[in-house]
Amino acid sequence: MAESDGATRLWGGRFAGGPAEALARLSVSVQFDWRLAPYDLLASRAHARVLAGAGLLDPDELGQILAALDDLDSACAAGQFRPVIEDEDVHTALERGLLERLGALGGKLRAGRSRNDQVATDLRLYLRDHARGLAVAMVELADALTEQAARNVDTPAPGLTHVQHAQPVTFGHWLLAHVHPLLRDLDRLRDWDARAAISPLGSGALAGSSLPLDPAAVAKELGFTAPAANSMDAVADRDFVAEFLFVTALIGVHLSRLGEEVVLWTSTEFGWVELDDAFATGSSIMPQKKNADIAELARGKSGRLVGGLVAVLTMLKGLPLTYDRDMQEDKEPAFDAIETLGLLLPALAGMISTMTVRVDRLTEAAPVGFSLATEVADWLVRRGVPFREAHEITGQLVALCSVRGCELEDLTDDDLKTVSGHLDPSVREVLSVQSALASRTTPGSTGPGPVADQLALVQHRLDSWREWAVEKVVPR
Incomplete structure (x- = not known):
């Protein structure tokens, strides 16, 4: 049955007329699905070969269809074939292009597949x-x-x-x-x-x-x-x-x-x-x-x-x-x-x-904001101090620094002793960014060695x- 409005719609045989303009405008997707055209043509070539293998296209028909698909592909890539406002979607537009090249033979490709x-x-x-x-x-x-x-x-x-x-x-x-x-x-x-x-x-x-x-x-x-x-x-x-x-x-x-x-x-x-x-x-x-x-x-x-x-x-x-x-x-x-x-x-x-x-x-x-505090706590742990206690001692050091407006490395030996008997001048060994980074040697940590491995x-x-x-x- 011929389309009453001259479109290439892939449906319509049971309909007495075309869709209302409001429906057509809502349904159309070719403005964004046109980018699927190269992939639709790839699938069409594969489908044509399967139809030929099933005896539904003879070798000459297959050759004509494949040549037309190649030509259509080139025309799409060059911008010589484009969808028009009457095309509902990419599939409709490409079938129109195939029918323009092959006439009724182009309609055989639709057998066995759906949009x-x-x-x-x-x-x-x-x-x-x-x-x-x-x-x-x-x-x-x-x-x-x-x-x-x-x-x-x-x-x-x-x-x-x-x-x-x-x-x-x-x-x-x-x-x-x-x-x-x-x-x-x-x-x-x-x-x-x-x-x-x-x-x-x-x-x-x-x-x-x-x-x-x-x-x-x-x-x-x-x-x-x-x-x-x-x-x-x-x-x-x-x-x-x-x-x-x-x-x-x-x-x-x-x-x-x-x-x-x-x-x-x-x-x-x-x-x-x-x-x-x-x-x-x-x-x-x-x-x-x-x-x-x-x-x-x-x-x-x-x-x-x-x-x-x-x-x-x-x-x-x-x-x-x-x-x-x-x-x-x-x-x-x-x-x-x-x-x-x-x-x-x-x-x-x-x-x-x-x-x-x-x-x-x-x-x-890097050292600003008492960022070396954890190094002190870990130093105490290595001296046998339970981490809970080490955490408290280090927190007291930070509190003292906050009151005085200084950093951890600025505290005197007497300051250290006042906070805890566990602290002695050797704690200064860990009060540098370089020592903190060098101590991170386990896989995945931030030391230069592990970072180089990572x-x-x-x-x-x-x-x-x-x-x-x-x-x-x-x-x-």
């Missing part, structure tokens, strides 16, 4: 492909942090808890503490990819197909590990989107924490780091300002990444099997997450790689990630 399994396949292909791009950018940021850490393996810094001076650490250790979350994020991406590597194509609308198709062959050609085991689950499942958005949201949280620290480090009050002019901004009214806008945007954009995850989880909650049009809302948050991180990660990498660490300011700040381990892990990040799972 339900098409879009589930396309989105998996798209996300698996772009996950590698995110991994590349994450490795670049981790490299920038690691390179700065390598230059600051023994740079003292005041470690903080509750944003209060706590114990001395090395700044290299601190920088590497931001690398490890990125490594875990990369682990999560790879774990996600293994679960997402299932092909829905061949599931049809929900029940599979009565045609003699070969879902395993399609899965292999498209870089999946296996076809879906249940056709209903295959078209209803959006776990792979929700999980992807969880990973990107957590990446956003980690970038936000890094951003917050850079904001603090570059403040006048801290002054530990200075940003390169190319990665900072100024004020339209205050000429002296140098703002860490990239770090602030890292904090701000984490909100939209978390919001995308919440939106998809909320959309999925309570949906009956199998496909529901609600699922149209799965794509924009995923696309937005990729675009957001695609902008943010390179900017952060550039900011970190070019920033100047003020070693003098860090070294000066640095080598991190660099090795990043080298292994470089290989995975550039791996092409989607055939071209």
Whole structure:
């Protein structure tokens, strides 16, 4: 039956007329799902070969269809073929392009598949492909942090808890503490990819197909590990989107924490780091300002990444099997997450790689705020004093210093004896930042030796990630 409005809709045979304008405007998704076009064409090539294998296309028809798909792919890439306002979605637009090239023969490709399994396949292909791009950018940021850490393996810094001076650490250790979350994020991406590597194509609308198709062959050609085991689950499942958005949201949280620290480090009050002019901004009214806008945007954009995850989880909650049009809302948050991180990660990498660490300011700040108090308590423990008592004695020393407005190393021998008979002048051996850092020799601690070992381990892990990040799972 001919379409009454001249559109190429993939449905309509039982309808006397076209949809109302309000429905059409609400339903249209091609403005954002057009980016799936290359992946839809990949799946169409695989589907055409399966139809030929089932005897539903002869060799000449297969050749014509594959040639038309290649031509359409090139036209899409060059911008010569674009969706029009009448196209409901990417699938409709591409079928229009195929019909323009092949006429009625183009309609044979629709046999044995539905937009339900098409879009589930396309989105998996798209996300698996772009996950590698995110991994590349994450490795670049981790490299920038690691390179700065390598230059600051023994740079003292005041470690903080509750944003209060706590114990001395090395700044290299601190920088590497931001690398490890990125490594875990990369682990999560790879774990996600293994679960997402299932092909829905061949599931049809929900029940599979009565045609003699070969879902395993399609899965292999498209870089999946296996076809879906249940056709209903295959078209209803959006776990792979929700999980992807969880990973990107957590990446956003980690970038936000890094951003917050850079904001603090570059403040006048801290002054530990200075940003390169190319990665900072100024004020339209205050000429002296140098703002860490990239770090602030890292904090701000984490909100939209978390919001995308919440939106998809909320959309999925309570949906009956199998496909529901609600699922149209799965794509924009995923696309937005990729675009957001695609902008943010390179900017952060550039900011970190070019920033100047003020070693003098860090070294000066490291002992301030009684950060060596724990060294005194540990010194007492090594003398056989129970830690509970050692903690009390050291607290009394700090209280005395607070009253006098001095640091621990400024106390006299008589002051030490007055506080506790356990204290003697030899305690001064631990009242230096250098001795505190040198004493941290256990694996994973902040001493220069363990940090150097940690640095080598991190660099090795990043080298292994470089290989995975550039791996092409989607055939071209």
